[in-house]
Amino acid sequence: MEKYKIYAAGEFIDGPKQLDIRRPFDSGLFAVTTSADQDILHQAIMAARKAVDGIARIPSHQRSRILDEIADGILDKREKFTRIICEEAGKPYRFSMAEVDRAIQVFRIAAEETRRIPGEYLSLDWTVAGEGKEGWVWYFPVGVVGAISPFNFPLNLAVHKLAPAIASGNAVILKPASQTPVSVLELAKIIDATSLPKGAVSILPMDRSTGTGLVTDPGVDMITFTGSPEVGWKLKALAGRKKVTLELGGNAGVLVSRSADLNLAVNKCVAGGFAYSGQVCIHVQRIFVLKEHYPDFITRFVGRTLQLKRGNPLEPHTDISVMIDEENAARIETWVEEARQGGAEILAGGHREGSWFEPTVLTNTRNDMKVSCQEAFAPMVLIEPVETFADGVRQINDSVFGLQAGVFTNEIEEMNQAFREIRVGGVVINDVPTFRVDHMPYGGVKESGFGREGVRYAMLDMMEPKLLVKNQ
Amino acid sequence: MEKYKIYAAGEFIDGPKQLDIRRPFDSGLFAVTTSADQDILHQAIMAARKAVDGIARIPSHQRSRILDEIADGILDKREKFTRIICEEAGKPYRFSMAEVDRAIQVFRIAAEETRRIPGEYLSLDWTVAGEGKEGWVWYFPVGVVGAISPFNFPLNLAVHKLAPAIASGNAVILKPASQTPVSVLELAKIIDATSLPKGAVSILPMDRSTGTGLVTDPGVDMITFTGSPEVGWKLKALAGRKKVTLELGGNAGVLVSRSADLNLAVNKCVAGGFAYSGQVCIHVQRIFVLKEHYPDFITRFVGRTLQLKRGNPLEPHTDISVMIDEENAARIETWVEEARQGGAEILAGGHREGSWFEPTVLTNTRNDMKVSCQEAFAPMVLIEPVETFADGVRQINDSVFGLQAGVFTNEIEEMNQAFREIRVGGVVINDVPTFRVDHMPYGGVKESGFGREGVRYAMLDMMEPKLLVKNQ
Amino acid sequence: MEKYKIYAAGEFIDGPKQLDIRRPFDSGLFAVTTSADQDILHQAIMAARKAVDGIARIPSHQRSRILDEIADGILDKREKFTRIICEEAGKPYRFSMAEVDRAIQVFRIAAEETRRIPGEYLSLDWTVAGEGKEGWVWYFPVGVVGAISPFNFPLNLAVHKLAPAIASGNAVILKPASQTPVSVLELAKIIDATSLPKGAVSILPMDRSTGTGLVTDPGVDMITFTGSPEVGWKLKALAGRKKVTLELGGNAGVLVSRSADLNLAVNKCVAGGFAYSGQVCIHVQRIFVLKEHYPDFITRFVGRTLQLKRGNPLEPHTDISVMIDEENAARIETWVEEARQGGAEILAGGHREGSWFEPTVLTNTRNDMKVSCQEAFAPMVLIEPVETFADGVRQINDSVFGLQAGVFTNEIEEMNQAFREIRVGGVVINDVPTFRVDHMPYGGVKESGFGREGVRYAMLDMMEPKLLVKNQ
């Protein structure tokens, strides 16, 4: 069992309170670390503030090399990081390794984007007042970024904050989820070995109230949060004058049209619905199928679902494992039961054992049932028929959330309509809303979020434009 | 004396409470209108919500023509708008006409930018996961914009919200300053004559508490505010999940270097210091002069100041007139007196009669005096010597504000240093911070604001990006 | 009958040789002007050279206003310009007026784009060698542009050279087609009334050998030519070190897929095939229809074709009139006859009277017949069935030309395939290749051209990038 120090202001130290990290799969203790308190947090913020000018001055080739070194460091320990994620998050091996590879990719992209921080030219002589003047816009780092990341992608969703922060010349203090701090503390060792100034990065598990201090401290210039809508919007209210980015969740919808490739749609939806037990912000929760395909779709979908291989996350062929904790498994069990009592039909699954919840398929639900209108974050999908494509669009939009949506169609008009009318951050044609590559702009509208991530987009959010007016 | 109806949801109506508009210059009543209450506001919001889909679908050539028609409409009544601004704001004729011309220009720019709403292409095949996929990002209007504008540019600062809102396909509800609603109510007639859907624009004077309703109503998607820092930041806290843009004020600094063109610097600084009695967000408040130029600069500056022609704003040769009200004139009188008692020297001005306050020049001030550290928004500047260019940069930065700064220099190194190190939204080389053309990005950092205006920048703020992932 | 002077170096003068302008419709003389000789051309070039520095320094608001004044000037004489085009080019009234409106639009766009000449920022510190350096790229006018325009859009295709040349800060010397110089000489009067420096624009009808002088003169920096492939490629060879843009013709193809809206396809293809008697660079010459739609398409297409109203171009309801001259009408008559003898079937038309050639529809042609493989530039289309969509793509590509292509489909996959595989400058989905709006990039590949027009694209071609490396 490994012991992890926390990483504060360039030093590996112990916080005042021990934090035991247990495997969700078998509740076994597999690592021990500590929590930061307000003092440690304060020191980290002070160190970050002191470091900002120096960080901003690092030439882009050096920032780029640092980011590449971090990517190399993760690659060197790819197997170790994979196993950590299996253990701390209960995520099946295959998906854990994919997450590690994506984290590497995010640092690689950041290494490239740091050399491409944009500048903009403006001719200012559009009126007599501007004659002889030209304008240039540059982007400067905000200073100190406070970052909060969730348990479900313990490495990569933290990296989506760390890498852009470094690439845009900021200092950053990360609060990882308390259940899953190990992979980022392992990462801290790699970051510490680079030539980044001490204080540029701190990685500090902390309890929620200490985390509030990170959000309210005047020494922090910006907050970037990934997690639940409930917590996210509360923190935004606390953040005062700071810039805030929120990456929250949703109840992502899929629409399968008349012209869809049904085979493709079924395969993608099973993956999008049950990967990592649906504990993914863009998990496929609601599938709407044009009525003529509905019976066929149901049959194939349920068939595929039953083939998913349950097991220990550390075993390479496991498709699906436990949820993060029993509390969440119990929650979804209740929701499904409520739905059943309200008239929903369970086509597959529905049972729970401890923190294991069967891959579950519902139909005949209503939009006001929790399984439909709230974020399930569980291995559960509902499949409903729709009369027309337009009905399907309306169904997807009938939600307080708006992160991503998937549409299976081969018609140009349907693609156009879907893109124009579905109110989300991203519409994915012929794939599930669960699709994400790490350089694309990613984020939600309505209650699903505020701002966009994706390396370049996150970097832009972490900078302020400054205009130079040059009177010749 | 003209009576103005208010413009709610496409109708010209009377609110429940009369609003008398008096000339600051002689307290004469020159127009009468009414205030909207919560009911009227609510109807306007409902109408705006109903209009949003229709507005978003208007083809760009039509949106462009509508914006051009508004510009034409103002141009046709250029003289009338000019006189209104003289009367309602007490702004000298020459400056009032310049404001009208700028408002025309803002609509012209918006007419062009509405056809240039950007789209962005992303190759997504950076990894195997993205193979065969491409991404397109488009920008969609947020929906309903709530806009609040101040008294000092009663037309143009409102237009900086209306024009981008229309150009980006949004509905907009404007609350003008209660002292100066006339020019925008005149504008409402022009807007109403276009083919914009009813409800797309409402212009509603209202008291502060009704205004709070605009900020908190869930039917409004975004708030854009120009006004005082105190009010602005409060509203941001009330705005909840909405996007917010704040254009606030500051205590803008100028730095006159060894290599400066002194003549240019003096002329520009007098203009930037006293235009419209300093009631300008980017009014020159603090001038730092390299010590070798200090005596000469003082002499010339005071000489020029004494030449400014005081008078009725409606007279074409008036350089400077009364402040917006006696309250503000009394406030600045107190600040100057406090400074004097604290050791400051008054080189010119310092006296008040009613709402008239003499153009005032101070030196020997300290950074903690109100005349230095708070926003004066009055015809008052302080001039202080500095030992080195770097000292001057530090002085300008020693402020909670950061809107714009001016630097007079002919040295490349000083230009670079100023741009890198001065923490503001815009650094103006060889002109005063008061410089603004209407298409440049404009806005502050620190307590001076949040976000940027300038037509294209305001438009981008009023839209949400949406990603289309197209799996070929 | 009006007499037109030619416009050389800012003066309206007479050339040594008279040029009679006759109406193609009735051979009537309707205007007289003169041809420039080498001397006049030389003076124009010298004047242009002298003007270049001054032109380049004009602030963008002034350049913009000049371009807007020209647009206004055309608008004021909209009716006159329309009639001139009817008379000199034999173009039906409705199409002539549309051309005038597009010329106005081109100047309006240029008035906007001249304020948006791009600048580009580069961080140069990607290696140690670039540390402390930044790069800015600006675009500077090439100097003197030589422009040659054709008869078929006597005003607008000349304007597509004049407007970008002025907008990008160049001097320009235009050689219009000898049959149709009147509309641009009328335009010269409007241009002359602006504040453009004398010599900035010259408009000189000249014979081909004098035109060669324009292409070879070392005082001219760039040649932009619109006309026949044969002449265009020859001129490019003569142009030596100059930049050259060629907008040539083609034998544009349309593909009507299984999922096409047949009604839309027929209507658009009849318009694209016979507008201005097919004397359009992107005239629809070859239509390929998926075999299941072929019989129906033929029937509808021929029906529509027979409804086209023949007449005097000056009459408002004329759909189709004479060709530019008898020579061309005789040429196409011969080609059609050759095709007939080679096995082609004439479904409609085929007859000639003088310079009138009936709207003609062929089928059962082969790709090596002149009617298929050469540029018809006449009111003639061929319609052939294809087995599969891929066959249709191959057919369109089986050509030495590649300007634009049209594809009628509602399938995403077909749209993707068409865009990827058809080798042309532009693929138009659900419209004909004849589609052009004046700000889009327009130009061909293969033998159809070199470079792109469309205001912004033409402007970029008329400028050179210059890099500023600034070592801080």
Added chain:
Amino acid sequence: MEKYKIYAAGEFIDGPKQLDIRRPFDSGLFAVTTSADQDILHQAIMAARKAVDGIARIPSHQRSRILDEIADGILDKREKFTRIICEEAGKPYRFSMAEVDRAIQVFRIAAEETRRIPGEYLSLDWTVAGEGKEGWVWYFPVGVVGAISPFNFPLNLAVHKLAPAIASGNAVILKPASQTPVSVLELAKIIDATSLPKGAVSILPMDRSTGTGLVTDPGVDMITFTGSPEVGWKLKALAGRKKVTLELGGNAGVLVSRSADLNLAVNKCVAGGFAYSGQVCIHVQRIFVLKEHYPDFITRFVGRTLQLKRGNPLEPHTDISVMIDEENAARIETWVEEARQGGAEILAGGHREGSWFEPTVLTNTRNDMKVSCQEAFAPMVLIEPVETFADGVRQINDSVFGLQAGVFTNEIEEMNQAFREIRVGGVVINDVPTFRVDHMPYGGVKESGFGREGVRYAMLDMMEPKLLVKNQ
């Protein structure tokens, strides 16, 4: 002594004629290879044509990996490549290694840029005609690129063609200089080991007449040439309809202003004047010094010049070695002698032994002397006083060439004037024109070239835009 096969259509073969590669330093034979004839060239072109569709379809992550593998391959043999360049080109070790590092960097940049091939969005509804339509511009590879590279950077100037060609999805056939083909034939082995389709790259030494075949063959779509102006412009005339990029030379000028940092200027100018014996396209040939600094500049410059260490290129501390051959050394000797007889004064150097030519400093030259007006491409600079900054600008512009220029100044106005008025591709402030980093746009105006290189710029040149008009 190593034998090198040539690389044709994916095979390593022998051409019909042997090519002996000798060291310029001691005429020793150090490698043997062969020349391609027309047959081999033809097979390479055929193979390239066959490969183009496949190459264009490679996903960007794969193209990126291939380019990174090539960079890795060079890095693995960094020492070997360095020695080869020392031997084949007579370039001192330090500079040879720098060249190898830059070649690696070029492939790295290309690996990044290949994922960033731009797409462009256009709203087309600026007029009624475009309503409901949108436009997207993509860039597609031209097909087969013919590339010709010179002796002076035998690896990196070839890589500036190979890397962008691969990154933009083209096939490429490279003709290296006959004196220096070894480094690129070594590179061929690395390229061959990647998964690029056979035929994608051929590297073929050939004599000039075979090279003409590459330029004229209709199977080649574009020619990119780096070399002498004389040859370059001739090839352009032969290239017919092909796109052509020419990177030629010049007689680059430097201007040292009153406000210059003299020490910096001297150090940079000595490096820029004598690095690789001045055999660099942007070699500092003409230095103009404001008269008050002239005596001091001369003294320091000559002093530094005399310290340069002559020696064998393979020795690490050698600053300067022989020229590429005796012919060139004799040529520059003659030019200097002519200048001397015409009144020029030789401040240092001037003597020749075989292919060694002393670092030579002239003054009192006239602009019509060969040492001034022609491209020296030799270790020779001239230094002349100028009265004013404007005179210096005029002197630099008094040349048929226009590649880059250097200006040493600390004044904003002088920077502005230099950038606006010096007619070159790049103006370098506070460094020599010899400055180049591999991602910046690089290329000349006037007789110095046509088009721009620098990875992204070269890639854009190697692609054609294609517009998709999508009628919704």
